[in-house]
Amino acid sequence: MSEVQSKQDFLSAIAARRSIYGISKERIVSEERIEEVIAYAVKHTPSSFNSQTARVVVLFGEQQDKLWNIVTETLRAIVPADQFEATQSRMNTLSAGYGTVLFFEDQDVIKGLQEQFSSYKDNFPIWSNQSNGMLQLVIWTALEQEGLGASLQHYNPLIDAEVTKEWNLPASWQLVAQMPFGKPVADPSVKEFQPVDARIKVFK
Numbered sequence: 001m002s003e004v005q006s007k008q009d010f011l012s013a014i015a016a017r018r019s020i021y022g023i024s025k026e027r028i029v030s031e032e033r034i035e036e037v038i039a040y041a042v043k044h045t046p047s048s049f050n051s052q053t054a055r056v057v058v059l060f061g062e063q064q065d066k067l068w069n070i071v072t073e074t075l076r077a078i079v080p081a082d083q084f085e086a087t088q089s090r091m092n093t094l095s096a097g098y099g100t101v102l103f104f105e106d107q108d109v110i111k112g113l114q115e116q117f118s119s120y121k122d123n124f125p126i127w128s129n130q131s132n133g134m135l136q137l138v139i140w141t142a143l144e145q146e147g148l149g150a151s152l153q154h155y156n157p158l159i160d161a162e163v164t165k166e167w168n169l170p171a172s173w174q175l176v177a178q179m180p181f182g183k184p185v186a187d188p189s190v191k192e193f194q195p196v197d198a199r200i201k202v203f204k
Contacts, residue, residue, distance in 0.1 A: 017141045020149025022186025023097040029146045031060055034099065037142045045135040048127035051113055054135050055104040055173050064180070067102075068095035070162045071155050071178075078158075094153060097182025101139060101150075102163065105132055108172035132176050140179065149184035152177055 035058060042056055059067055072091040079087050105128045114121040136152060143150050156175040163175055 013141050013145055017137070017144045018149075018188040018191065019151040020184050020186070020188055021093055021151055022184060023149045023180065023182030024185045025096065025098040026183045027098055028183045029148060031099075033146065034058070034143070034148075037146060038101065038139055041135060041138040041142055045131065045138050047131040048124070049113060049117070051109055051124075051128070051131075053106050053109045053128045054132050055106050056135075056139075057102040057104070057167060057169070059100045059102065060098060064098065064100045065095060066166065067100055067163070067178070068180075070159055070166065074155070074158050074162065094151075094180045097149075097180045099181050101179040101181070103132055103136055103176045103179070104169075104173040105129065105176055106170070106172050107174050108170075129176070136177060136179065143179075143181050147183075148181045150179050150181035152179055154178070 038056060038058060042054060045054070047053055068091055071094075072088065075087050075091070076084060110124050110128050113124045117124075140150055140152065154177055156177070160175045163169070164171065164173070
């Protein structure tokens with residue numbers, strides 16, 4: 001493969017990544033392959049000071065169903081009953097896949113960096129979120145390359161305590177996002193783009 005082709009494949013993969021809400025539990029990629037792809041992304045996605053603050057939990061099958069039941073029941077307690085039908089419909093859509101990636105940031109590592117490099121204290125939480133965002137994009141794109149559809153959700157901090165308790169996770173792991181994935185069964189909506197020349201300035 002030529003260098004030009006390799007670069008084009010990377011850019012094509014970025015463009016192909018979309019929010020896919022129509023997913024099913026049919027397995028088209030092995031769990032082992034998904035684990036391999038996610039581990040590779042976690043290892044190679046950059047972080048400030050090479051701090052490697054990101055943590056990931058991957059849920060399959062009944063474990064992923066358990067997560068979305070937690071989300072559903074959490075929302076049931078705060079959404080008015082006469083408005084819950086739309087919420088339940090969305091929960092059914094998000095739980096329809098066969099896996100979910102949970103993204104976390106280890107606050108103990110961040111606090112350690114803040115103590116070690118006090119002049120950057122206020123920046124480390126910002127940088128950690130930026131790094132986690134990069135990881136989300138890498139995993140999202142990698143799943144798409146495997147033929148999987150995914151979307152990014154944010155039901156934190158509503159579900160944080162239950163998630164930590166259910167999977168016995170370290171208290172220092174702060175939930176950042178949830179990414180349900182599965183076999184695509186619906187096309188993404190048409191994506192509109194603002195003029196790129198209004199979003200970029202180049203000075204030579």
